[in-house]
Amino acid sequence: MAENSYVFGRERRLAPPPSEPGTLNRWIDRRKYVDSFLRAVLDEAIPGGASLAYVFGSGLLYLLLSQVITGMFLVLYYVPSADHAHTTVAYITKEVTSGSFIRSIHAYGSSAIVIVLLLHVTQTFLFGSYKGRRKLLWLAGCALFALMLGMSFTGYLLPWDQKAYFATTVGTNILTYIPFVGNSLKSLLRGGTEMGTLTLSRFFVLHVFLIPAFIFAFVAIHVFMFRRAGPAGPVQGEPEALKQSTEPFYPKQVLYDLIFAVLIIAGLGLLAHYAPVDLGPKANPADTQYVPRPEWYYIPVFQWLKYWESGLAVLGILVIPAFVGLLFVALPFLDRRPERRPWKRPVSVSIYGFVFIALGALGAISHRHDLRDPSIAPQLAKQRADVEAFMKKPFEPELSGPSLIAATVALTNPVAAKGKKVFDQEGCAECHGEDLTGTSAAPTLIGVGDKRDSAKLESILKQPTDAMTDGGMTPVELNDEDLKNLIVFLKALK
Amino acid sequence: MNHPEEMFIGKTADISQEGCGGYRITSPSRRTFLGLLLSAGAAGVGALLSVPLFRFLLHPLLTATSSSSWKEVGTAEDLASVTSPVKKLVKIEQRDGWRKIVSEKALYVCKDATGQLRAFSSVCPHLGCSIAWHDEKNSFVCPCHNGQFTADGKLLGGPPPRGMDQLEIKIEDGVLMVHYQNFRQLVPHKEVIA
Numbered sequence: 001m002a003e004n005s006y007v008f009g010r011e012r013r014l015a016p017p018p019s020e021p022g023t024l025n026r027w028i029d030r031r032k033y034v035d036s037f038l039r040a041v042l043d044e045a046i047p048g049g050a051s052l053a054y055v056f057g058s059g060l061l062y063l064l065l066s067q068v069i070t071g072m073f074l075v076l077y078y079v080p081s082a083d084h085a086h087t088t089v090a091y092i093t094k095e096v097t098s099g100s101f102i103r104s105i106h107a108y109g110s111s112a113i114v115i116v117l118l119l120h121v122t123q124t125f126l127f128g129s130y131k132g133r134r135k136l137l138w139l140a141g142c143a144l145f146a147l148m149l150g151m152s153f154t155g156y157l158l159p160w161d162q163k164a165y166f167a168t169t170v171g172t173n174i175l176t177y178i179p180f181v182g183n184s185l186k187s188l189l190r191g192g193t194e195m196g197t198l199t200l201s202r203f204f205v206l207h208v209f210l211i212p213a214f215i216f217a218f219v220a221i222h223v224f225m226f227r228r229a230g231p232a233g234p235v236q237g238e239p240e241a242l243k244q245s246t247e248p249f250y251p252k253q254v255l256y257d258l259i260f261a262v263l264i265i266a267g268l269g270l271l272a273h274y275a276p277v278d279l280g281p282k283a284n285p286a287d288t289q290y291v292p293r294p295e296w297y298y299i300p301v302f303q304w305l306k307y308w309e310s311g312l313a314v315l316g317i318l319v320i321p322a323f324v325g326l327l328f329v330a331l332p333f334l335d336r337r338p339e340r341r342p343w344k345r346p347v348s349v350s351i352y353g354f355v356f357i358a359l360g361a362l363g364a365i366s367h368r369h370d371l372r373d374p375s376i377a378p379q380l381a382k383q384r385a386d387v388e389a390f391m392k393k394p395f396e397p398e399l400s401g402p403s404l405i406a407a408t409v410a411l412t413n414p415v416a417a418k419g420k421k422v423f424d425q426e427g428c429a430e431c432h433g434e435d436l437t438g439t440s441a442a443p444t445l446i447g448v449g450d451k452r453d454s455a456k457l458e459s460i461l462k463q464p465t466d467a468m469t470d471g472g473m474t475p476v477e478l479n480d481e482d483l484k485n486l487i488v489f490l491k492a493l494k
Numbered sequence: 495m496n497h498p499e500e501m502f503i504g505k506t507a508d509i510s511q512e513g514c515g516g517y518r519i520t521s522p523s524r525r526t527f528l529g530l531l532l533s534a535g536a537a538g539v540g541a542l543l544s545v546p547l548f549r550f551l552l553h554p555l556l557t558a559t560s561s562s563s564w565k566e567v568g569t570a571e572d573l574a575s576v577t578s579p580v581k582k583l584v585k586i587e588q589r590d591g592w593r594k595i596v597s598e599k600a601l602y603v604c605k606d607a608t609g610q611l612r613a614f615s616s617v618c619p620h621l622g623c624s625i626a627w628h629d630e631k632n633s634f635v636c637p638c639h640n641g642q643f644t645a646d647g648k649l650l651g652g653p654p655p656r657g658m659d660q661l662e663i664k665i666e667d668g669v670l671m672v673h674y675q676n677f678r679q680l681v682p683h684k685e686v687i688a
Contacts, residue, residue, distance in 0.1 A: 073550055077592070084592070091592035097553040098546035251528050258532065265539065397594040413566055413669070 042250035047233030047242040050252035053127070054231065055260035056120035062261045063113045064219065066268075070106040071208070078158070080204035082197035085160035086282040087398045093279050094395035104272035110152045112268060114297045117148060125331075125352055128340030129232035135332040137229055140222040142329045147215050154207035156295055160200060162383070165283030166292030168203070169195050174305070177317045195285070235340045280387040291379045293370070300362035303369075324355065399437065399446060419489025422482045431472065436493060441472060449491035457487050554591065564664070564671040567603060573611060573670055579604035579627045579634070579645055581616070586674055599674055601661060602627060602634075606646050613661040613672045614647045620654040622679050634658065659684045 046054070077096060079088045092099040121141070124130055130138035157168040172195070175186040191198030233242055247253070284290075294302050301321070308316030327334070335348050342349050370376055423429070431442035438444035449457070461483065464473040478486065565584040567573070573580075579602040586599050600616040618625050623638035633650060634643035641652035649657040662673040678685040 069547070073547055076551065087592050095592075096550060097556065098549040099553070101546050102550050251525065251532070254532065258536065262539065265543065395592075397589060397592055400590075400593050400595040414569070415667075 044249035045246050046231050047246050049245050049247040052256055053123055055257050056116050058257040059116045059260045067109050070102050080200050082200055089159040090395055100276045101272050104276040105268050107277040108268050108271050126342045127235050130332045134229045137225040138332050140218050144218045147211055150211050154203040157203045160283050161280035162283055162290055163280055166290050167294045170292055278387050278391050281390045299366050300359040303362040303366035416489040416492045419485035422486045446493050454487050564673055567670045567672050570665045570668050570670050584674055613663045615659040615661055619656050655682045
């Protein structure tokens with residue numbers, strides 16, 4: 001079909017300027033502007049009529065709005081620093097009212113955007129709607145695609161749990177494959193050679209300020225260009241017939257779009273309610289066993305990277321993906337025939353299909369490997385168990401100056417002060433830490449008195465449990481008075 | 495079909511007519527009703543979605559965060575010799591959002607006419623400044639608005655609505671313990687706030 005079969009004039013007549021400058025008149029006149037604005041928005045003409053195939057673009061707009069709102073609310077409690085990020089996300093997830101729900105809507109929302117984006121791109125591709133005067137529209141869409149992937153990559157690090165930390169370590173390391181500037185780029189993104197609190201700050205700024213600013217700009221450009229070019233309409237049909245069956249955006253297409261939005265809301269709401277997203281233990285850079293896995297939509301790329309040995313890595317990791325990406329972006333310039341029917345465009349449709357099938361296959365292979373590899377599967381199972389165990393623990397507030405607590409206890413209670421002396425003499429601090437917050441060898445003792453009564457403390461001090469013995473705890477041998485004082489000291493550690 | 499605005503009349507022509515300003519005016523009944531229905535539906539869904547957002551926003555206001563427990567002030571023996579009010583510091587553990595903090599609070603320990611120990615909060619019941627003890631005046635003076643109190647906390651003069659707030663105390667194993675609390679400002683009788 002000829003793409004120019006339907007030309008839609010864009011000039012809109014606005015209400016005439018007010019003849020009498022009365023307040024009421026002005027107010028009414030402003031309403032006329034509102035009316036003309038609504039008209040401009042709602043009377044968009046759709047050649048061939050409304051269709052369920054056109055709901056994805058507005059679905060993406062809805063999802064973007066949802067991400068912006070939930071994101072703004074999450075920042076009420078989130079702190080972008082390596083010290084506090086994990087605690088604050090745990091606070092949101094475990095303690096704040098509706099916190100887990102809102103965080104889940106935000107996290108699942110990012111996956112939903114990827115899914116709807118792929119549907120939107122596929123619809124655009126199959127309908128050939130990128131052709132002719134919609135070339136720039138396609139380019140703006142490609143920019144939005146890249147920006148969305150940037151959003152999900154930067155957002156993934158923010159909870160600062162194990163999977164966030166290690167997935168981002170791998171993700172940023174990929175930059176080093178870029179010849180000459182790779183290392184510098186990586187350091188720039190990380191704010192240093194290592195991952196740390198500056199990395200988190202940078203990712204936060206990208207995720208919350210920089211990329212969203214570009215997204216808003218490109219969404220505006222994308223929507224503006226779309227309204228300029230007009231909807232492409234169905235892939236076939238006589239121009240005159242389509243002209244006859246043209247239908248305004250409102251009400252039918254609005255209704256379809258709203259139904260799709262409600263489906264998205266219901267889907268995300270049910271998922272967030274019944275399967276809220278979890279949070280793993282805090283990132284531990286010293287963990288050498290951890291097997292990182294990226295978000296599901298990056299899994300195919302992750303699998304792809306496995307096939308490239310060092311010599312050819314640049315080819316596989318940079319050249320081929322860059323080539324595929326360029327092919328995708330340049331589609332409207334390579335495929336210039338006005339033909340829009342997909343069955344008359346076998347080459348481009350098969351390439352498009354092949355890329356998607358290949359990505360799906362890579363994802364499936366990765367999943368199969370993870371299930372079968374004896375060195376990977378148990379570790380992944382352990383990681384899942386760790387996440388589950390962490391989610392079951394109640395929220396632990398971050399202690400501000402715990403050594404202060406120990407000192408205070410010793411200062412105010414003379415019996416506890418004697419107990420503190422015993423604690424120091426026995427060398428308990430070697431494993432439990434000078435500030436009593438624990439080390440890698442033994443857990444924190446702050447709050448130990450809340451969990452166990454004095455009798456229980458006495459019995460486990462004299463005869464540690466198996467788990468404690470495995471951790472290196474030895475039975476405490478003290479006279480009754482020292483033991484009593486030590487227990488008073490431990491009980492006072494709140 | 496010359497004007498682009500008229501192109502989509504097609505299906506809806508039966509309910510449309512040309513308005514005086516060149517605008518197409520549709521029959522109000524069907525489109526207006528549908529519009530109202532959709533707006534109401536969208537507003538309803540929006541209201542529903544904002545419920546978790548409001549609960550999220552109001553979380554700190556709807557949960558009590560500060561703990562109130564008995565704190566040791568000092569041994570009763572040491573405090574027995576007190577003649578004029580002495581300032582003591584207690585450390586109060588508080589939940590501050592996702593943190594647990596230890597904040598220092600000042601209080602005064604003194605003896606009443608019968609020789610019994612008493613403790614007073616140093617927070618002025620007027621607008622919350624810290625009250626200081628002045629030996630030479632033998633009275634408490636609030637530095638902000640010149641509220642004055644006797645050595646046992648009674649209001650002498652100035653803007654405060656009531657005397658200094660007395661704190662609950664007890665003696666356990668020879669140690670003076672205090673139950674530190676905050677009280678509402680600007681009311682004539684003391685009222686505990688969380």
